[in-house]
Amino acid sequence: MAPRPTAPEPTIFRGAPRDLGPDELAARLVADLDGELHPACHEARTFHDTPDWRVHRGGWVLETVPDPRGEWVVTLRDRGAAPGLLRAPAPAPPVFARDLPRGRLRDLVGPALDVRALRPLTTITAEVHPVTVRNREGKAVARLAVEQWRGDHDEPVVTWVWLTPVRGYPKEAGRAREWLDRAGLQPAATDPAEHAIESTGSTPGKEAGRLPRRLDGAGPAATAFVACFQALLEGLEANLEGAIEGIDIECLHDFRTGLRRLRAGLAHAKGVVPEELRACFRPELAWLHRVTGPARDLDVMDLWISLLVPGAAGNGDGPSPLRPVAERVAHDRDAARRQMVSDLRSARAVSVLADWGDTLAHLRASAHDPVGADAGEWGPWPDLAAQPLTDVVDRRIRRSLKAVRDGFGSARKGAVPIEVLHDLRKQGKDLRSLLELFAAAYGTERVRDMVKELKGMQDVLGALNDADVQEQALLALLDEVGSGAGAEEAAAALTSLASAAARRQEAARAAAGPLIAPVAARRW
Amino acid sequence: MKTLATYNIKGGVGKTTAAVNLSVLAVERGRRVLLWDLDPQAAATFLFRVRPKVKGGGRRLVRGRTPVDGLIKGTDHEGLDLLPADFSYRHMDLFLDGASQPKRLAAVLEPLADEYDLVFLDCPPSISLVSENVFRASDALLVPLIPTTLSLRTLDQLERFVADELEDGPELLPFVSMIDRRKALHREIAEELGSRPGVLRAQVPTATEAERMGVHRDAVGSFAPTSRVARAFATLWAEIEDRLAL
Secondary structure, eight states: OOOOOOSOOOEEEEOOOTTSOHHHHHHHHHHHHTEEEOOOEEEEEEEEEOTTOHHHHTTEEEEEEEOTTSOEEEEEEETTSOSOSEEEEOOOSSBOGGGSOTTHHHHHHHHHHTTOOBEEEEEEEEEEEEEEEEOTTSOEEEEEEEEEEEOTTSOEEEEEEEEEEOTTOHHHHHHHHHHHHHTTOEEOSSOHHHHHHHTTTOOTTOOTTOOOSOOOTTSBHHHHHHHHHHHHHHHHHHHHHHHHHTSOHHHHHHHHHHHHHHHHHHHTTBTTBOHHHHHHHHHHHHHHHHHHHHHHHHHHHHHHHHHHSTTTTSSOOOOOTTHHHHHHHHHHHHHHHHHHHHHHHSHHHHHHHHHHHHHHHHHHHHTTSOTTOBOGGGOBOOGGGGSBHHHHHHHHHHHHHHHHHHHHHHHTSSSOOHHHHHHHHHHHHHHHHHHHHTHHHHOHHHHHHHHHHHHHHHHHHHHHHHHHHHHHHHHHHHHHOOSSTTHHHHHHHHHHHHHHHHHHHHHHHHHHHHHHHHHHTOOO | OEEEEEOOSSSSSSHHHHHHHHHHHHHHTTOOEEEEEOOTTOHHHHHTTOOOOOTTHHHHHHTTSSOGGGGOEEOSSTTEEEEOOOGGGGGHHHHTOSTTOTTHHHHHHGGGTTTOSEEEEEOOSSOSHHHHHHHHHOSEEEEEEOSSHHHHHHHHHHHHHHHHHOTTOOEEEEEEEEEOTTOHHHHHHHHHHHTSTTOOSOEEEOOHHHHTHHHHTSOHHHHOTTSHHHHHHHHHHHHHHHHTTO
16 A cells, blocks of 8 residues: 555544434534534545455545536545545546546556556435634634435435544644534444445455355365355356456456356366266356457457557557557457457356356255255266365366476477467466365465466466467468558568567567476475 | 745745645645745745744754654645744754755655655745755755846856756746736846746736735635636646656
8 A cells, every 4th residue: 555644534423313414413513613614515426446446455435526617526535534635637437547647646546456447336425514613813723524425315324524634733623523422423434435335235345256265175075166166156247247348358357267267166076066067067168268268369469569559558649650550459359349248248148157156056055965965956966075175176186287297298398389388378277276266275375385386387378378379460460461551561560569479489488497397396 | 755946046026926826736636735934934824824833943843853744734725734934944044054964954854755745845035055955855946037137147046056066956947927018128038038948938927816815815726716827827837747747
């Protein structure tokens, strides 16, 4: 978290007497504290965060409100604190770091957002009565705001009182605090933003798709597999709309990561869940993975090119021979995305996830005691379902590790075809998925280092794969370059990019060996 | 944290008016700002309705014996704080005595680096040990110039001093202040200043609204937001932001 000011702590209070309207409460404050009442206003306040709660995790609240001039402004504040950290003109959503107004807002929040987009979570309407307490010089020495949130039918929902001390005038803020205490108000346990978001059914900061933190290694394997499947389903559901709407490219990435883990889990669930179930869902999940692949590949390529082309991703303006390439990639990506959206909206995709959810609901009912029980409509649980989880998973991990070791053995034999390295990358993914899925059963200590090594291996093999895909795509684009104006420059730019992609492959190949060796040397 | 000083060897050129108005504009654009009123006349302190008193006095402050944190006062503008003036500042040269300590003002501000994005130093007119400390503490000097022949001369002096006496000195950002376009001389000198490299293009007119800041005890943007002088300060601040890449 970024350094915070050491100015006095603002406080948010709740618990105003129900029979006291916000105007009456403000009037009493003014009378007793010798304050100045400002005109009341009505605000529609919208809270924003990324799909993975980066604003919340940063300890902030980011909200947009229309200002008196009719423009929208964005306010960033520390969670639990009154407004005032900063205000700036608000860009239209979805908002990326690059869309934030230049200055402190971007400096502070931009790095936390990284490539994720802000999206509106919920909007509340509030009747606000601002009060300023002044001293004899007429100077503001404390600020208060009585704020009543209104429901859909304008009914009062909750009343908050914000107290913002003015630096250097602690006594006056203390007087206001004492007054609020006497009136029965207490410091609020939750920030109003959390209150608003929770009222929509979301839990601020809860990472959808987070795998279980506790798994009983000695308990039935079925219980743990089903718990992991359920968490992954929640992650898929949380990212599906973001992937479809294209809020940011990470929604699709996270969706596909969840799918990969689910597919790996289901692949390793042989003998743990009924075979008929696996036979039904594995091809369907593979299809979902397949139809989302081209859009993801082009997202990655678009991101790469946008870093090279001024203006392509808001990173400055200027002519570039790469601009037509960037435009073509963006065009292809849009086309791939349209196709993906069509597939994800199809009855087939909808029913895969719905059926998987129904299936899990049935499995959960009997997974804790599978001996002699039925796994819903899928017939009896197989033998391994009741075996201790770690007994089952240990065998899977050893097998998966051996596949990586064998793959590494093949990959070391001189200039191997790239397909061998791709296979090794997939084997590494499979092993990593297994470890991550069931890490809670072993303790993170035992798994962490191996996962870290696998990540290093996957990063380098992933870079190799991305560069290979990009080189092929660029060469395909080169074939399409005509002879019109700018064609020569475009061809030269494409050739240059393809060469750069080839060089990245060489670099990745050179770096791969030392990163894979520690994984291959592992024993389980 | 960037430190900007409103400075001129001459008095009555609009230093405090600039410091107050520009600091309020900076806050309105989302910056966390501290204004340190270094002038014992305490005009900026008065304009922000704060008592011109530094607990323990200026000597203890600049010698690091009184923590600066507890001396700061919030203003009526959220996000804009003031380190008030004190009448003891008239002896500031004595407090800063000894050429071996030309960075004492910078040392006072150092603990506040994470707390503020910008610090404005509103300086008393003179060229003295205080000025030298200000120069060493500042990233840029905002130099208001009334368009007269003498102003050109003082700008020359300042440029020479900064170039000759300071290694890695502050950037100079002179601008035309209190221009009265009814006066031919003002127009001529302003034109000459405008063609001089480094001089900001925005020009702040002489205006009754600026004088009325003392009545309203606030920045012009707060009580006359559409006035020429308020708009001129907004243009000036935008230009400063660009020049300093703020």
